[in-house]
Amino acid sequence: MSYGRFLLKRGLQGIVVVWGVVTIVFMLRFITPGNAVDAVAPLDASPELRERIAEELGLDQPLYVQYLDYLWELLNGDMGYSYISGIEASSMVFSKLPATVELAVASSIIAIGLSIPLGVISATRRHEPADYAATTFSLVGISTPNFWLGIMLILLLSVQFGIFPTSGRAFGFVQAFRITANQGLGAGADAFYQWLRFITLPAVTLGTYFTALITRLTRSGMLEELGQSYVRATRAKGLPESLVRYKHALRNTLIPVITVLGLQLGTLIGGAVITESVFSWPGLGTTLINAINARDWPILQATLVVIGTGFVIVNLVVDAIYAYLDPQVVAE
Amino acid sequence: MISPRTLRNLRKELRSSALAKIGIVLVLAMILVAAFAPFIALHNPTNQDLDENTLPPMGFSRTTEETTSEMVNGSLQLTNETVYVNATASHPLGTNSLGQDVYSRAVYGARTSMMVGVLGTVLAAILGVSVGLVAGFYRGRIDDALMRFADVSLAFPSLVLAIALIGLWGRAAVDVPDPFVVFGLVDPVRSALGLPTGMPDSFVLPGTVIVVVGLVNWVWFARIARGEALSIREEEYVKAARALGASDARIIGRHVLPNATTPILVLATIQVAAIILLESSLSFLGFSGTTLSWGFDISQGRGYLSTAWWIATIPGIAIVLAVIGVNLVGDWLRDALDPGIEGEGGV
Numbered sequence: 001m002s003y004g005r006f007l008l009k010r011g012l013q014g015i016v017v018v019w020g021v022v023t024i025v026f027m028l029r030f031i032t033p034g035n036a037v038d039a040v041a042p043l044d045a046s047p048e049l050r051e052r053i054a055e056e057l058g059l060d061q062p063l064y065v066q067y068l069d070y071l072w073e074l075l076n077g078d079m080g081y082s083y084i085s086g087i088e089a090s091s092m093v094f095s096k097l098p099a100t101v102e103l104a105v106a107s108s109i110i111a112i113g114l115s116i117p118l119g120v121i122s123a124t125r126r127h128e129p130a131d132y133a134a135t136t137f138s139l140v141g142i143s144t145p146n147f148w149l150g151i152m153l154i155l156l157l158s159v160q161f162g163i164f165p166t167s168g169r170a171f172g173f174v175q176a177f178r179i180t181a182n183q184g185l186g187a188g189a190d191a192f193y194q195w196l197r198f199i200t201l202p203a204v205t206l207g208t209y210f211t212a213l214i215t216r217l218t219r220s221g222m223l224e225e226l227g228q229s230y231v232r233a234t235r236a237k238g239l240p241e242s243l244v245r246y247k248h249a250l251r252n253t254l255i256p257v258i259t260v261l262g263l264q265l266g267t268l269i270g271g272a273v274i275t276e277s278v279f280s281w282p283g284l285g286t287t288l289i290n291a292i293n294a295r296d297w298p299i300l301q302a303t304l305v306v307i308g309t310g311f312v313i314v315n316l317v318v319d320a321i322y323a324y325l326d327p328q329v330v331a332e
Numbered sequence: 333m334i335s336p337r338t339l340r341n342l343r344k345e346l347r348s349s350a351l352a353k354i355g356i357v358l359v360l361a362m363i364l365v366a367a368f369a370p371f372i373a374l375h376n377p378t379n380q381d382l383d384e385n386t387l388p389p390m391g392f393s394r395t396t397e398e399t400t401s402e403m404v405n406g407s408l409q410l411t412n413e414t415v416y417v418n419a420t421a422s423h424p425l426g427t428n429s430l431g432q433d434v435y436s437r438a439v440y441g442a443r444t445s446m447m448v449g450v451l452g453t454v455l456a457a458i459l460g461v462s463v464g465l466v467a468g469f470y471r472g473r474i475d476d477a478l479m480r481f482a483d484v485s486l487a488f489p490s491l492v493l494a495i496a497l498i499g500l501w502g503r504a505a506v507d508v509p510d511p512f513v514v515f516g517l518v519d520p521v522r523s524a525l526g527l528p529t530g531m532p533d534s535f536v537l538p539g540t541v542i543v544v545v546g547l548v549n550w551v552w553f554a555r556i557a558r559g560e561a562l563s564i565r566e567e568e569y570v571k572a573a574r575a576l577g578a579s580d581a582r583i584i585g586r587h588v589l590p591n592a593t594t595p596i597l598v599l600a601t602i603q604v605a606a607i608i609l610l611e612s613s614l615s616f617l618g619f620s621g622t623t624l625s626w627g628f629d630i631s632q633g634r635g636y637l638s639t640a641w642w643i644a645t646i647p648g649i650a651i652v653l654a655v656i657g658v659n660l661v662g663d664w665l666r667d668a669l670d671p672g673i674e675g676e677g678g679v
Contacts (some may be wrong), residue, residue: 018487
């Protein structure tokens, strides 16, 4: 199989999964007790009014008609309107998406930037203090609930020392760029500084679990690779130790690490939901929780569809990178 | 199902690993605390005592501004005074804003975490292992369909799906009588020890949470069980059983499942840790059926960070210790049994 055909096959599988995601989100309404009309109608609504509401929401139609309608509207980018505010669900969700993506990307950068060096140091200096420090950190890191870590960071760095703001988001990364373009470098630098001040604690909170997880994976993978016979062979032919470690052993270590990262992406998004709630970060997680509590179906469905689809897309990208790094995957 | 060789490996690994010993001690401590909570807690964890609210833990004190008024020469004079609130021995880890004992709540919180962690994992394992074994054993269309379904459920993060389901289904909880209290064992022991009596006679089991954490975590078991079934079905002993005319159900139950237990067991341990974290996240966000939970207490303490740090800090330490313990036991099992799985299944 060529690389192109591999990508095509994965892409088609991804579309099937997205269709499944949409179907489950649609079904959620029908496995939920309570009438959907109740969520919208006033308490003293007359039967006629209730009927009209049901008609307007399409709830009087047979299930398969409602399902096909839902699919068709989704294909046209129509996710309905919020029951509460009347705002278009798609514009609401897509306006919240950048904040969540920003948080996820920032914490991934922290996680990848810290964990791979930590894992390598830990594996190459086995049973030295650096290894013990790294393994202790990673054990505690994967065992700490991130919402509690966030609260402890707020307690220490915001409440006690006042270094970072306790919650909220000044503006987005893109907005900071716009400020730089419109108001010059001075205002721009200040904008980025503010952006950084607000995102640091949430990003550290969300990134710690992943830093710890990847450190563990890198360490154990590296230890295994360093024991392989090809490593002995490269050493025997006189390659410098740095090349043996980074060009050969680390490269082979990263392949399984990438698979686990793709699988753990859901954990990252789930973690973002709770991190947003701790820091009042105005992203998809906050939107989701508000929508659930208010039974705002269009917003809830739109959020879930976007989260599910996002997961599929990022996994496709991970798969593409994975297959590029390890051509065996394509051959299979 | 546990062979002598497996036991030997477990013992050998335990002897050489200090971390495994720490893990076992932590997990045993948690099980004992959860089981004997009515004897170990100092107070009824739900008793409110507003006179003793927000007491600091032993070794700390808290300052508060107190305003007193007095009449001086016919005019009212207000004086602001800084008052020190000191810890008391009867609340060694302090009290929360309602005057509930932080230590006793942490003790009872262990029950919720253990129950949800273990029952949720059992449910996820039953669902996932059944699906995975069938998919891996029959392969073909059944396998494709089941695994695509697994892909779809994987696309929803556990926490996201769990809050959606609990938010929509409600927070049903079951009152389970506390056997020690019901049989009258607790009060005599407590009076003999000089502790206050009147512990809660029932325990709230957050039923929806258990079902939901099982439903959102089955995929990990399905993946592992399928992989095992795929390779075991090719083994000679399976072919032999089939040649002898054994039914599919018998082959799966008597040959495939027993040979797949090791990786499933290791995964189950990791999942207990993941589900304890998931439960605490759910109760932190208010999606739980019980208020006796570490996550709930952390959310309560959040509003008092600048005045009473201990309310949110102590339950968090309890979570970290419990999860470290379970993770260390998981590492021990993995290293001793080497089933070739690595860190699957997160929060």
